[in-house]
Structure formats: C-alpha cells, structure tokens
Amino acid sequence: MIFEIFRTLLHYSLHFLAPILLGYLFWRKNWKIASLLMIGTMAIDIDHLLATPIFDPNRCSVGFHPLHTSWAALIYLGIWFLPSWKLKAIAVGCLFHLFTDSVDCYLGGLKPNLTITMSCDKNYFISDLNSNSII
Numbered sequence: 227m228i229f230e231i232f233r234t235l236l237h238y239s240l241h242f243l244a245p246i247l248l249g250y251l252f253w254r255k256n257w258k259i260a261s262l263l264m265i266g267t268m269a270i271d272i273d274h275l276l277a278t279p280i281f282d283p284n285r286c287s288v289g290f291h292p293l294h295t296s297w298a299a300l301i302y303l304g305i306w307f308l309p310s311w312k313l314k315a316i317a318v319g320c321l322f323h324l325f326t327d328s329v330d331c332y333l334g335g336l337k338p339n340l341t342i343t344m345s346c347d348k349n350y351f352i353s354d355l356n357s358n359s360i361i
C-alpha cells in the first residue's frame with residue numbers, strides 16, 4: 227500500500243514537477259513557458275482513448291499506445307533537432323513523458339515494450355494466397 231502511494235506520487239511528480247525543474251535548468255530565461263509546454267505534453271496520453279479499456283493498471287502504456295511507442299520516440303527526438311526552443315521543450319517533454327511512464331511500468335512490475343520491429347512478413351502474404359482472400 228505504501229509502495230503504491232510512493233509509486234503514484236513519483237509518477238505525478240515526474241509528470242508535473244520535473245518539467246518545471248527541467249524548464250528552469252535548460253530554458254531559464256523562458257522557464258515558465260518551457261515548463262508549461264513540457265507539462266502540456268501530457269496530451270500524448272490522448273492515445274489511451276484508442277484502447278479498450280482506456281485504462282488498465284496491468285498494462286504498460288510504453289510500447290502499447292501509438293504515441294508511446296519507439297517510433298513516436300524517434301519522431302520526438304527528430305523534433306528536438308528543429309531550430310526552435312519551444313519545439314525542443316515539447317520534444318524533451320514527450321521523451322521525458324515516456325521515461326516517466328517507463329519508470330511507472332518498472333515499479334508496477336510491467337515491462338515497457340520499446341523494441342522497434344520492421345518486417346516484411348512473407349508468410350502472411352503466402353497465407354493470403356493460400357486462402358484466396360486476395361482474389
């Protein structure tokens with residue numbers, strides 16, 4: 227019980243307080259806007275609405291929801307290279323969001339799925355031919 231309270235406090239502290247600290251450390255001149263932009267990256271949790279159930283305490287969101295995948299992380303990383311401190315703050319916020327959710331998964335005994343897979347599945351194609359589903 228105490229561990230779950232600690233886990234929840236840590237999770238929401240990382241989501242809401244760490245961005246303020248990061249904003250102050252990296253964008254001191256604009257730390258308030260940078261912090262708000264990073265906190266605003268909580269919006270990527272909108273992808274939970276695509277899942278059924280929307281919230282499952284036994285599911286790790288990292289690697290499951292579209293905006294929480296490795297592919298999304300690569301896009302966030304790409305955004306970081308764009309020449310705008312506001313976009314960099316959003317990129318850092320999104321990546322830190324994934325880190326925060328990963329920490330929560332580990333503490334909950336769930337494993338984040340951060341593998342990147344690319345496949346050209348020929349077996350699927352062959353099975354389509356065998357079942358005549360293409361015709």
Ligand SMILES: [Zn+2]
Pocket residue numbers: 270271287294323327
């Ligand atoms: Zn999330």
